[in-house]
Amino acid sequence: MYVAVKGGERAIDNAHAWLAEERRGDPAVPELSVAQIREQMRLAVNRVMAEGSLYDPDLAALAIKQSRGDLIEAVFLLRAYRTTLPRLASSNPIDTAAMAVDRRISATFKDLPGGQVLGPTFDYTHRLLDFKLAAEGSVPPAPQSPATAAPVPHVIDILNRDGLIEAATPDDTPDNTPPPDLTREPMELPAARALRLQAITRGDEGFILSMAYSTQRGYGRTHAFVGELRIGHVAVSVDIPELGFAVEIGEIELSECETVNQFSGSRTQPAQFTRGYGLVFGQSERKAIAMSLVDRALRWKELGEDDTGAPAQDEEFVLMHADNVQATGFLEHIKLPHYVDFQAELELVRRLRADAITLQEAAE
Amino acid sequence: MNDATPEPAYNFAYLDEQTKRMIRRAILKGIAVPGYQVPFASREMPMPYGWGTGGVQVTAACLVPEDRLKVIDQGADDTTNAVSIRRFFARTAGVATTTRTTEATLIQTRHRIPETPLHAGQILVYQVPIPEPLRFLEPRETETRKMHELEEYGLMHVKLYEDIARHGQIATSYAYPVKVSGRYVMDPSPIPKFDNPKLSGSPAIQLFGAGREQRIYALPPYTKVVSLDFDDHPFQASKAAHDCDLCGAKASYLDEVITDDLGGRMFVCSDTDFCTDRQAHGKRGRVSAPVSGDAA
Numbered sequence: 185m186y187v188a189v190k191g192g193e194r195a196i197d198n199a200h201a202w203l204a205e206e207r208r209g210d211p212a213v214p215e216l217s218v219a220q221i222r223e224q225m226r227l228a229v230n231r232v233m234a235e236g237s238l239y240d241p242d243l244a245a246l247a248i249k250q251s252r253g254d255l256i257e258a259v260f261l262l263r264a265y266r267t268t269l270p271r272l273a274s275s276n277p278i279d280t281a282a283m284a285v286d287r288r289i290s291a292t293f294k295d296l297p298g299g300q301v302l303g304p305t306f307d308y309t310h311r312l313l314d315f316k317l318a319a320e321g322s323v324p325p326a327p328q329s330p331a332t333a334a335p336v337p338h339v340i341d342i343l344n345r346d347g348l349i350e351a352a353t354p355d356d357t358p359d360n361t362p363p364p365d366l367t368r369e370p371m372e373l374p375a376a377r378a379l380r381l382q383a384i385t386r387g388d389e390g391f392i393l394s395m396a397y398s399t400q401r402g403y404g405r406t407h408a409f410v411g412e413l414r415i416g417h418v419a420v421s422v423d424i425p426e427l428g429f430a431v432e433i434g435e436i437e438l439s440e441c442e443t444v445n446q447f448s449g450s451r452t453q454p455a456q457f458t459r460g461y462g463l464v465f466g467q468s469e470r471k472a473i474a475m476s477l478v479d480r481a482l483r484w485k486e487l488g489e490d491d492t493g494a495p496a497q498d499e500e501f502v503l504m505h506a507d508n509v510q511a512t513g514f515l516e517h518i519k520l521p522h523y524v525d526f527q528a529e530l531e532l533v534r535r536l537r538a539d540a541i542t543l544q545e546a547a548e
Numbered sequence: 549m550n551d552a553t554p555e556p557a558y559n560f561a562y563l564d565e566q567t568k569r570m571i572r573r574a575i576l577k578g579i580a581v582p583g584y585q586v587p588f589a590s591r592e593m594p595m596p597y598g599w600g601t602g603g604v605q606v607t608a609a610c611l612v613p614e615d616r617l618k619v620i621d622q623g624a625d626d627t628t629n630a631v632s633i634r635r636f637f638a639r640t641a642g643v644a645t646t647t648r649t650t651e652a653t654l655i656q657t658r659h660r661i662p663e664t665p666l667h668a669g670q671i672l673v674y675q676v677p678i679p680e681p682l683r684f685l686e687p688r689e690t691e692t693r694k695m696h697e698l699e700e701y702g703l704m705h706v707k708l709y710e711d712i713a714r715h716g717q718i719a720t721s722y723a724y725p726v727k728v729s730g731r732y733v734m735d736p737s738p739i740p741k742f743d744n745p746k747l748s749g750s751p752a753i754q755l756f757g758a759g760r761e762q763r764i765y766a767l768p769p770y771t772k773v774v775s776l777d778f779d780d781h782p783f784q785a786s787k788a789a790h791d792c793d794l795c796g797a798k799a800s801y802l803d804e805v806i807t808d809d810l811g812g813r814m815f816v817c818s819d820t821d822f823c824t825d826r827q828a829h830g831k832r833g834r835v836s837a838p839v840s841g842d843a844a
Contacts, residue, residue, distance in 0.1 A: 192628040193635075196628055257711055268558065269561070368589050370590065370762040371762065504689070509592065509596075511596060512597075513596030513598040513599060514597050514760055516596060516598065522659070523622045523803050524803070527720075527804055528740040528741065529721050531786060532719060532721040535786075536717075536719070539716055
């Protein structure tokens with residue numbers, strides 16, 4: 185007698201136990217601590233925080249550990265945790281001009297107020313495997329210089345003074361309305377720029393990178409220069425109603441990229457540069473640059489440019505497919521049983537075949 | 549039946565009360581406008597998108613401690629994802645669970661409507677992957693919303709007509725589109741079209757949740773739901789032309805099970821509760837062991 189497959193519960197428990205064992209790996213090798221991941225896998229931690237929309241290096245490191253280094257899985261863990269947190273307050277807008285910069289470069293000016301600061305970058309390293317790292321050893325301290333108190337103004341603001349670049353409107357939403365919140369409201373299209381930027385900054389780095397790259401290769405070309413890329417810490421403050429003033433509650437590391445893009449102008453408007461903007465948690469400069477290119481490409485309508493049909497110009501296409509938690513979930517759900525639908529299809533195909541064979545035989 | 553002890557670190561049924569209120573508003577709007585897809589601010593859930601997050605959020609917003617929950621996937625209570633979701637609510641809400649369709653107050657389902665008719669007071673929650681019935685005809689959400697607004701469903705009829713021209717019949721076997729109360733064309737989720745007639749006039753509340761796509765829609769009790777068709781090609785609910793090999797049911801939807809590599813196969817009810825119940829009442833199919841005193 186046939187007995188239908190049972191035991192889903194035991195199978196799940198056993199799978200989880202095996203997974204835990206695999207996650208740990210060889211017990212003879214010392215276990216990774218969350219602090220080690222947080223300190224030594226920082227760029228992975230940054231990516232997980234950025235795409236997880238939660239600034240918490242410890243939790244991001246924990247998520248990376250739990251996910252066995254699968255960063256999309258880690259992003260998912262962080263998002264699922266984030267969604268259970270109560271929203272206590274909204275911070276005041278951060279001031280990136282007041283950033284304590286670790287890195288600040290401009291590709292448009294050789295020198296500028298505040299100077300070019302390379303910071304901790306891979307840019308000019310030779311990509312040669314460093315076998316010394318395979319052996320454990322201490323790193324000699326990097327040379328230090330005292331921090332300067334001199335202001336580091338935004339490069340774009342310097343251009344702006346001469347009217348060479350479009351004026352920045354803080355937001356294209358009507359005055360006095362708070363910007364839309366992607367995590368609290370459903371995505372409605374067409375989306376305001378504020379909403380687009382939210383979606384892109386938490387979007388998958390690989391997807392945003394490819395979209396940006398496609399604009400460089402001619403699909404929605406925007407001729408971007410990196411006006412400025414800055415990475416560093418900014419203070420976050422919150423208004424405390426009981427006190428009547430803002431209190432600094434901490435600081436976060438950010439990467440900000442502003443691109444300068446060509447715009448030929450029109451009969452009524454003189455030629456002027458235009459802007460693309462990227463802002464991402466942590467040192468995530470590839471993402472910040474890519475974000476600013478995609479932002480600029482999506483602004484074609486507002487700037488009166490042609491729709492060339494490029495994917496990066498297509499707001500619905502970009503925004504609806506940028507989220508890797510959504511994408512991976514839906515992609516992988518096809519692993520789930522589809523017996524019922526497949527049975528319906530099977531039955532349909534059999535019937536269609538039977539009809540066709542009957543017709544064929546009748547013709548013969 | 550209780551799968552685990554409740555989890556004290558989370559709110560009842562996982563979601564916080566503000567989120568539940570937001571989802572309940574969307575549900576009420578959906579009930580007020582049957583078949584209309586209500587946008588809602590879908591949350592990340594601790595299971596992946598595409599695995600029932602919409603249904604889970606709707607269930608979380610509807611559950612009360614007195615509820616008795618049943619979860620099915622492909623009609624069965626013991627498929628892994630059904631087990632996983634049932635456990636989730638046993639853990640986060642501490643509600644009683646059941647596999648009995650008649651005893652459940654809330655049933656979350658993926659891809660099936662139970663064979664046993666539902667009764668007033670029950671809620672059936674569907675997990676929906678793509679809520680937009682026009683999506684595969686028009687990929688843009690901005691366009692399809694306009695088409696619904698204008699009740700512009702010509703494209704769908706053309707598609708169905710083309711099916712007939714090409715195949716002699718409508719070649720859609722699941723997620724078969726329906727028209728709700730003479731107004732909105734609705735995707736009934738990927739249930740086999742065999743189940744479509746059960747959508748109409750049901751005494752239960754039917755709620756549809758699409759988490760990734762951020763949409764909720766609903767069928768209030770006793771709503772008229774018509775599967776799209778043509779006068780000369782009327783809709784036909786179809787199933788495999790067999791009886792259940794375990795319980796002998798003639799009119800239930802069947803899963804095909806491959807039994808060997810020589811073409812051997814058997815057909816069994818996809819609704820495990822329905823099948824088990826029939827067998828408990830002495831009904832027998834082709835391959836089931838006979839029971840002494842079997843009157844069926």
